[in-house]
Amino acid sequence: MTSCSIHLKVYCTILIVFIFSLSGCKSTPDPVKPSYVIPAALSHLPADAANQGLDIIDVQLSLGDRNLYLANNGNIKMVSTAQCQLDISAHRGDFRQPESSANAISSALNDNFNSVEIDVMLLKDGTWVDHHDSQTGRATVYYTGERFKLNRMSFQQFSNLKLRDKHSNNLLNQRPITAAEAFKVFGAYRDQSQRLNVEIKSDTNGQKLVELDNMLRKYIGLGGFYYSAAELDVLYKLRGINPSVYLGFIQGGHPTSVEKLAADLRKGVKNDAYYLDNQHNLELAGRYGTKRYRSRYKDYTAKSSLTQLQKKLGSNSGLHLDIRSFMQHPSVRYSAHQLGMKVYTYSLNGSDYHQTQLLKLTIDQLPDGAIVDATPYKICQRLFNGAKPKKRYQAASNVGRYITSLPQDADFDRFDEMLGYQTEGYYLPLASGLKAIHSTPVNKVPNNIPTPLLEHGFPTITDEIIDTDTGDTIILRLPSRQAD
Numbered sequence: 001m002t003s004c005s006i007h008l009k010v011y012c013t014i015l016i017v018f019i020f021s022l023s024g025c026k027s028t029p030d031p032v033k034p035s036y037v038i039p040a041a042l043s044h045l046p047a048d049a050a051n052q053g054l055d056i057i058d059v060q061l062s063l064g065d066r067n068l069y070l071a072n073n074g075n076i077k078m079v080s081t082a083q084c085q086l087d088i089s090a091h092r093g094d095f096r097q098p099e100s101s102a103n104a105i106s107s108a109l110n111d112n113f114n115s116v117e118i119d120v121m122l123l124k125d126g127t128w129v130d131h132h133d134s135q136t137g138r139a140t141v142y143y144t145g146e147r148f149k150l151n152r153m154s155f156q157q158f159s160n161l162k163l164r165d166k167h168s169n170n171l172l173n174q175r176p177i178t179a180a181e182a183f184k185v186f187g188a189y190r191d192q193s194q195r196l197n198v199e200i201k202s203d204t205n206g207q208k209l210v211e212l213d214n215m216l217r218k219y220i221g222l223g224g225f226y227y228s229a230a231e232l233d234v235l236y237k238l239r240g241i242n243p244s245v246y247l248g249f250i251q252g253g254h255p256t257s258v259e260k261l262a263a264d265l266r267k268g269v270k271n272d273a274y275y276l277d278n279q280h281n282l283e284l285a286g287r288y289g290t291k292r293y294r295s296r297y298k299d300y301t302a303k304s305s306l307t308q309l310q311k312k313l314g315s316n317s318g319l320h321l322d323i324r325s326f327m328q329h330p331s332v333r334y335s336a337h338q339l340g341m342k343v344y345t346y347s348l349n350g351s352d353y354h355q356t357q358l359l360k361l362t363i364d365q366l367p368d369g370a371i372v373d374a375t376p377y378k379i380c381q382r383l384f385n386g387a388k389p390k391k392r393y394q395a396a397s398n399v400g401r402y403i404t405s406l407p408q409d410a411d412f413d414r415f416d417e418m419l420g421y422q423t424e425g426y427y428l429p430l431a432s433g434l435k436a437i438h439s440t441p442v443n444k445v446p447n448n449i450p451t452p453l454l455e456h457g458f459p460t461i462t463d464e465i466i467d468t469d470t471g472d473t474i475i476l477r478l479p480s481r482q483a484d
Contacts, residue, residue: 045069055397062403065393076412084380087369089115089197095373098163099139100130100176102185109189112376117197120179122204127155128179128212139164140176183219196225206237213241228320235313247317249309254324255294257348301329310339318342323357342368355382375413382430405437
């Protein structure tokens with residue numbers, strides 16, 4: 001009996017140990033996969049720098065010699081923009097992304113713009129939305145194709161709008177975002193130095209402006225946003241609501257710029273099927289611009305006009321004007337600074353024209369900021385040579401050597417496209433066209449043998465030497481056609 005009990009205890013003990021060993025095996029966690037370690041040679045680059053891929057270290061160090069780096073999203077960005085003495089603002093967000101989209105805001109922030117400009121307006125039911133045009137049809141389209149004025153739309157109708165892709169004009173399965181959604185995206189992705197420029201397109205009452213200001217304080221915080229508007233009364237109301245915020249008054253486009261824009265639109269109507277759908281509206285805009293706009297245009301560049309603006313809006317304010325107006329009145333910057341105001345420029349006639357005009361100015365003549373449809377890299381490089389090669393790094397890979405061989409005016413916004421010309425020795429410049437990296441002159445070998453002359457002084461005409469040797473005979477045998 002005692003022997004049986006002893007054997008039973010031993011058996012139970014073995015069984016318990018076996019069960020615990022099984023449970024221990026099941027509870028053992030899976031081995032943790034080691035995380036990717038950033039190479040020490042790239043540890044100085046920003047957090048979004050690409051650190052994996054063929055010859056990535058050599059490529060990044062080659063770009064780094066020019067104050068550039070390759071980001072994870074494939075864009076070439078500047079390591080530092082400290083030398084770019086200009087507030088570079090993304091016009092309606094990243095110009096490569098659909099307007100009124102979250103991607104337009106987040107992509108602009110990721111591309112190191114100093115500020116991001118968006119347009120907000122009110123729907124019929126009082127909802128603030130991120131939308132530039134007063135009606136649908138260009139950047140956003142109603143699912144039935146029907147055109148709506150924004151101030152007559154409900155939020156339900158607004159939710160049925162679709163964004164238009166800028167490159168293909170195709171409609172996307174995305175709706176435009178509300179102002180609150182735009183503010184949330186900006187607050188989530190912004191660096192502390194980046195600010196949101198909220199351009200108000202609706203002339204509304206103080207209560208709705210208080211609502212707008214409260215949303216911005218909630219999602220972004222004071223110091224992270226400022227306002228701009230073409231209606232002076234809207235800005236005056238905002239000054240009473242927010243005494244410390246910057247207010248930018250938008251002066252209308254220069255009459256010549258408006259006329260040129262109208263002419264370009266009419267030209268587009270004749271050549272583009274998309275514009276044909278809007279021909280009537282564009283013609284109306286063109287006639288308005290050429291016949292009535294000049295008589296209604298108001299210029300605020302004189303010091304007396306700036307003084308009136310400053311008295312109404314306070315010293316933390318500024319004038320935002322067309323680059324054409326700025327070039328005609330360059331002293332506006334000095335006058336504004338005397339009053340503690342700032343000057344920003346924009347363009348109705350395209351980013352290239354805007355940049356071309358800015359290039360005519362010295363650094364001391366530049367405005368305080370520019371609202372552009374271009375990357376910070378391109379603006380900073382063209383105006384301040386912010387990506388000047390130092391020629392301190394000796395590249396080892398083919399791509400690295402190509403990068404270090406590129407001249408200062410190479411357009412790294414089109415880096416992927418430029419790599420296609422690597423073997424031919426060409427590159428894409430910031431201006432336009434295609435250039436050779438090394439413009440080596442062709443060495444002409446002098447012919448020291450005098451041309452024989454006939455007795456009358458005419459040169460002797462000699463026949464070209466033709467090789468008359470024949471190669472092996474090739475015999476072709478055609479199949480014989482059998483008779484029926």
